[in-house]
Amino acid sequence: MDTQDFMPNETVLARIRADIEAYEAERQTTRRNAAIRVPAYLISIIVIVVILALALNSFADPNEQWVSALHVFLYVGGLVALFVAYRSATSPVRRLQTSFRARLLPTIFSFVDDLKYQKGATPASAARLPKDTIGDFDRITYDDEISGAWQGFGFEIYEAVFSQRSVKAPSTVFRGVVVALETERAFPGVLVATRKANRVSSFFHGIFGNDLQEIRSGVDVLDSAYDFRTDNPTAALPLVTGRMAQALQWLGEAWPEEPARIALKDRDAFLLLPQSKNFFELPDVSLPLDYKSHVVPMIADLASLLATGALVRRIGDADARPERS
Known part of the structure; x- marks a missing residue:
């Protein structure tokens, strides 16, 4: 892509x-x-x-x-x-x-069709994100969000922090960018690819977790970095050993900081990219705004994210896939 x-x-x-x-x-x-x-x-x-x-x-x-x-x-x-x-x-x-961010971000991304911008509100797709993609959390903070359509598909991109309260201090479960898209074909069930949990977490997940079953991609590098879980192994296995494996390998090169996460659920595809920096970072409001140094990199970052999203939304578009088992 x-x-x-x-x-x-x-x-x-x-x-x-x-x-x-x-x-x-x-x-x-x-x-x-x-x-x-x-x-x-x-x-x-x-x-x-x-x-x-x-x-x-x-x-x-x-x-x-x-x-x-x-x-x-x-x-x-x-x-x-x-x-x-x-x-x-x-x-x-x-x-x-x-009005700095509320006016500037829609201007920078004005090439997106039907662009909408909001800050701090709950995204429309948030309720459909499979919880297994994140892990255990009890608090969510949303920041900037843009939504719209580009190159023939709709999307939501938002910054979020998922955290878990504890006795000492809240622990961050996920911080980064979430991309929500509509898949080209519906996946009959739930399929998530998340970073590899330690043995203790995997043990308790197996005892107290939901009905998702762990499967393997057959690619040693990916199986050592990711847990693949699904409620429909028959339909998921061709994807995990095929297009999802290819997408994750590409993501490992494009976003090397921390393993990206992918989830498929019915007609929804989710791409989660962990990162500590603000994806919609703007210069301080007191500084002059420069097109080349401030705006062009943001447009390029969004284009890269949309290209990655286009790849993810096609993961389930296989020539022949079994029906739900």
Whole structure:
């Protein structure tokens, strides 16, 4: 699967670049205007307070020049006015900072059809993700999510942290990116490929786990790194020894940090890529946004992820597959 096949064409990239540059110009203009407004507003308040204080001195007791009760009220009012003026002068900058990700991510990925962006909400496909793909967890935190369609298939991509509470501190079961897609053909059951558990975990999983049965791919490198489990061994075995094995070998080269995880369930395919960094990482809101150094790598990363997803969603598309046993 060639990542370049999933990159937008030059016309689309030129439009994205123009939108990014226009947005950055707007940000810089807003900052420059705020830099002018802040001192202008504050100096105006200070001048007004000084003038009023001088006026109060004209009828204040000689021993209370600048420090009479009315002066104190004036100074307190002046401090409040300074705070309000500063907030008013910087409000456009704060609005840009608040909307930074919500506006920028849809702009960068605008080549995706029917693009939707949300942050912190539960993805639509989350309830269909087989729990065996993750392991034992009792807490989920969702971050950025984009969904849409590209090159003929729909997808959801979201960042998530699955964790398990413990007496000392929560332990992270999975942190990374989840890609949810619709398969070209439904798999009759559940099939998951997860990183190899230690012997103790495997023992207790066998006693207290669900009805999923462990199978092997026949590829020593994969069987030493992965557990393959399914509730339909007859249908799963040709995939585990064929296209899934090939996909996992490719993923091992493309994402070498930690073994990726794959799950098939009916019409759903899930690809889980463990990683500690923010996949939708943007520069700090205070820094200038550069198209080449900030935007192009994000587009390339998404294209690579979609190319990988296209490979995963075809795992179950075998020429002949047994029906559910």
